[in-house]
Amino acid sequence: MALKRPKGTFDLLPPGSPGIDKHNAMNRHQLLLERARETLERAGAKYIQTPLFEALELVERGVGESTDVVQKEMYSVSSRGSEESFVLRPEGTASIVRAFLENGLKQFPAPLKLWTYGPMFRAERQQEGRYRQFHQVDYEVIGSDDPLTDAEAIALMWRVLERVGLKNLELKVSSLGDPPDREAYNAYLRALFAPHLERLSPLSHSRLERNPLRVLDSKEAQDIALIAELNPRSLLGSLGDTAKAHLDKVCTYLSAWNVPFVLDPSIVRGLDYYRRTAWEVHHAGVGAKAALGGGGRYDGLAELLGGPATPGVGWALGVERLLLALEAEGIPAPAVAGPLVYLGALEEGLLENVTRLALELRHFASCEFGYRAKKPGKHLEDAVKKGAVFLGLIGPDEANARTISLKNLERGEQVVLPRADLNHYLQTHISTEN
Ligand code: HAM
Numbered sequence: 001m002a003l004k005r006p007k008g009t010f011d012l013l014p015p016g017s018p019g020i021d022k023h024n025a026m027n028r029h030q031l032l033l034e035r036a037r038e039t040l041e042r043a044g045a046k047y048i049q050t051p052l053f054e055a056l057e058l059v060e061r062g063v064g065e066s067t068d069v070v071q072k073e074m075y076s077v078s079s080r081g082s083e084e085s086f087v088l089r090p091e092g093t094a095s096i097v098r099a100f101l102e103n104g105l106k107q108f109p110a111p112l113k114l115w116t117y118g119p120m121f122r123a124e125r126q127q128e129g130r131y132r133q134f135h136q137v138d139y140e141v142i143g144s145d146d147p148l149t150d151a152e153a154i155a156l157m158w159r160v161l162e163r164v165g166l167k168n169l170e171l172k173v174s175s176l177g178d179p180p181d182r183e184a185y186n187a188y189l190r191a192l193f194a195p196h197l198e199r200l201s202p203l204s205h206s207r208l209e210r211n212p213l214r215v216l217d218s219k220e221a222q223d224i225a226l227i228a229e230l231n232p233r234s235l236l237g238s239l240g241d242t243a244k245a246h247l248d249k250v251c252t253y254l255s256a257w258n259v260p261f262v263l264d265p266s267i268v269r270g271l272d273y274y275r276r277t278a279w280e281v282h283h284a285g286v287g288a289k290a291a292l293g294g295g296g297r298y299d300g301l302a303e304l305l306g307g308p309a310t311p312g313v314g315w316a317l318g319v320e321r322l323l324l325a326l327e328a329e330g331i332p333a334p335a336v337a338g339p340l341v342y343l344g345a346l347e348e349g350l351l352e353n354v355t356r357l358a359l360e361l362r363h364f365a366s367c368e369f370g371y372r373a374k375k376p377g378k379h380l381e382d383a384v385k386k387g388a389v390f391l392g393l394i395g396p397d398e399a400n401a402r403t404i405s406l407k408n409l410e411r412g413e414q415v416v417l418p419r420a421d422l423n424h425y426l427q428t429h430i431s432t433e434n
Contacts, residue, residue, distance in 0.1 A: 006132065006133075007126055008124070008131045009132055010023050010131070010133070010320075012026045012029055013025065013026060014026055016336070022327045023320045023323050025333055027333055027334055029135070029323075031164070031334045032137070032319055032322055033319075035160060035164050036117065036137040036160045036317070038163075039159050039163060040113070040115045040156060040160075043113065044113050045113040045114060045115040046113065047114075048096060048099060048114045048115070048116050049116055049118070050096060050099050050116070051095070052088060052118070052119065053077045053088050053089065054086065054098070055084070055087075056074075056076070056086060057085075058094055058098055058305065059074065059087050059089070059090060061094075061304050061305060062097070062301060063091065063094055063271050063272060063273065064211075064272020064273065066210035066211040066214075067211075067270060067271055067272055069270065069271065073090060073123045073124055074087045074088075075088040088121035089120060089121065090120055090121060091120055091136070091138075091271065091316065092116055092136060092138040092140075093271075093273070093298065093314055093316075094305065096114055096116065096138070096142075097140070097298075097307075097312060098305055100114075100302075100310070101302060101305060101308075101310070106143065110142075110144055111141045111142060111144035111149055111312075112142050112143055113139070113140070114139070114142065115138060115139045115140070116138050117135065117138070117319075118135065118136070119134070119135055122134075128324070129290040129320070129324055134318055134320050135318070135319035135320065136319065137160070137316065137317045137319065138314065139153060139156060139157070139295075139314050139316075140312060140313075140314035141153055141312060141313050142310060143311065144311060145299060145311035147249035147253070148253060150246075150277040150297055151249070151250045151253035151254055151257075152253075153295060153313050154173070154250070154259065154261070154279055155257055157295065157315050158171060158259050158281070161281060161317075161322075164322065164326065165326070165331045166283065166329060167329060168329065169282070169292070170262065170281065170282045170283070171259065171260065171262070171280075172262055172266075172267050172281075173247075173250070173261045173262070173263055173264065173267070173277070173278075173279040174247075174263065174265055174266075175239055175243050175244075175246070175278065176268075176269065176275055176276065176278050176296065177235055177240065177243045177275065177276065178243045178276065179275060180240060181238060181240045181243055182213070182235070182275070185212075185235045185238050186211075186213065189212035189213070189216075190208060192230055193212075193215065193226075193230070196226055199222060200215070200222070201220040201222055201223050203218070204223045211272070213235065213268050214268060216268060217268040217270075234266075235265065236263065237265065243275075243276050247276070247277060261279075267279065267280055267294075269294060269296055273300065273304065274297065274298055275296075275298065276297040276299070277296055277297045278295070278296035279294060279295060279296065279315075281293050281294070281317075283325040283328070284328070285324060285327070285329065286321050286324050286325050286328070290321060291321075292317060292318060292321050292322055292325060293315055293316055293321075294315060295313070295316065296313065296314075296315075297311070297313040298312050298313070299311040299312065336387070337366075337387065338386045338389070339367055339368045339386060340365040340390060340426065341361060341389070341390045341391075341392055342367075342369065342370070342383035342386055342388035342390070342391050342392070343357060343358050343361075343367060343369040343391075343393075344376075344379030344394075345373045345374075346373055346374070346375070346395035346396070347395065348372070348373045349373075353394055353399055354370075355369055357392075357394070357419065357422075361423075361426075364423065364426075364427070365426055368386055370382055376393055380407075380409075384409060388409060389409060389410060389429075390406055390408055390429075391409055392405065392406050392407075392422075393405045393407075403416050403418055403419060404416070404422060406422070408429075
């Protein structure tokens with residue numbers, strides 16, 4: 001039997017491939033990436049790329065030992081004869097903060113805005129919107145605890161979503177408090193659930209010890225029923241003065257910029273490094289439990305990784321989930337442009353002539369050529385299949401006169417041009433048409 005790709009992964013395919021489904025069209029990925037790049041770089045973000053695998057310890061310390069990601073979803077990477085433990089990265093933030101510390105990036109004026117795009121790996125149970133290799137666009141601002149950086153980060157995420165054309169979005173903002181707020185709240189939850197331990201699911205039972213906040217995020221029916229009955233007060237309602245003032249400022253900026261959000265105390269986030277602001281964007285087409293993206297502030301992360309205290313805030317959008325949302329809203333995939341020019345030789349002996357011209361043209365325009373000499377009608381068919389704007393043909397007459405026959409396939413016009421005028425002619429065409 002022919003071999004298959006691993007479950008929960010995709011081949012990203014050129015548009016028009018028979019195997020295209022809603023997740024894997026390369027032109028859709030590239031459009032999202034382009035919109036994100038433009039939006040983030042206009043705001044001063046610099047691109048960064050970190051390795052696809054990292055030390056196990058980085059992820060354990062950064063993402064947190066109690067998280068589902070570390071407990072259940074890591075892919076280990078080993079090499080023969082080496083004792084070192086590596087894992088495929090499940091997310092980008094811990095790696096970017098490590099790279100910031102390791103490469104002395106604090107010498108840039110603070111805060112430093114960084115962004116990246118690439119595959120992440122989590123061994124999750126596969127279902128719609130949840131894959132084992134998926135892609136994130138990730139934005140991080142390192143070196144400031146100013147609530148303006150949180151608000152700007154949220155607004156940039158919102159702008160990327162708007163620019164890809166999505167409408168049915170809901171931005172939910174909350175705060176996970178400062179560490180003392182969180183400790184007090186954890187103690188409150190443990191005390192609240194303590195008399196009812198036998199009614200909690202085994203998973204929530206163990207979470208109550210390690211990370212009680214995650215109990216509130218349980219999808220188990222018995223936990224949901226118990227939580228409804230006990231009706232715990234929210235962490236958002238139990239913030240200390242500093243975290244509360246920070247959140248208020250974030251909300252004030254978002255309102256001033258007309259970024260629509262709701263305060264939602266149910267935002268828990270699945271990674272341990274968050275403190276203060278946390279948010280998610282949800283979309284009806286992707287399902288209630290699956291966020292398109294999420295982020296938050298992680299002021300303690302640099303210290304967990306062995307560096308000096310360095311505040312930071314950021315977010316990641318899941319590309320495949322964005323594609324599901326685009327599909328749900330019926331937003332069409334971008335048109336795929338063919339070459340500006342398709343060149344064809346009418347005799348084998350003229351191939352050298354044609355290909356030399358093609359290589360020259362590629363200095364300023366896209367150009368493909370036929371690999372064999374053919375009749376004009378056959379070249380025309382090939383050029384149309386490629387989606388070319390112009391078909392250029394060179395036969396013996398054109399070769400002798402150093403000209404080219406050029407047909408505009410969109411308008412049907414045909415001209416014979418001196419070869420020396422071709423660049424100018426095409427450039428005029430590009431500037432008037434686009
Ligand atoms: P996260 O919430 O774990 O946050 O993931 C962000 C987004 O990645 C999710 O909202 C979702 O769209 C996508 N995603 C996560 N897991 C999967 C999966 N198995 N299949 C498909 N898509 C998935 C983070 O990763 C943080 N690093 C975000 C961040 C950056 N916080 C601060 N800076």
